[in-house]
Amino acid sequence: MALSLPVAAAQGDGAKGPVTNLPLPRYVSLKTSEGNVRRGPSLSHRIDWVFTHRSMPLRITAEFGHWRRVEDNEGQGGWIHYSLLSGVRTVLVEANMASLHTRPDAGAPVVAKAQAGVIARLHTCETDWCEISADGGDGWVPKSALWGVDPDELRD
Structure with a gap:
């Protein structure tokens, strides 16, 4: 049985996040010097990646609760808690x-x-x-x- 999460992924112009109602995709930056990126939108999901550069630009592609699916310039990423992100554009x-x-x-x-x-x-x-x-x-x-x-x- 497959689990389907109610997330909005970027699918062309005009897509809006179901949590924030902000455009998807959109750019933000990493607020901290370290941010764990998980396989899914919860603390119980495995950490797949760790971003280690404060202010690094990231693209949000989906939202689920307090979690945002992000990717870097190489397309690497996953789910990160929104508290680790900043609206400051870099x-x-x-x-x-x-x-x-x-x-x-x-x-x-x-x-x-x-x-x-x-x-x-x-x-x-x-x-x-x-x-x-x-x-x-x-x-x-x-x-x-x-x-x-x-x-x-x-x-x-």
């Missing part, structure tokens, strides 16, 4: 030595470079560019160099 720099510009323009002066794997705070996003900050540096990066923001997402 991104992962995926392009190696991504240039941070003074404005959203490839011709604008470069103020810093970010190595692949850097976790940065997400600020404003336009059609093709996002403003990020990390380690005291702030600048505009092509959206395509980041994980943790949707290609069509706009942020003020």
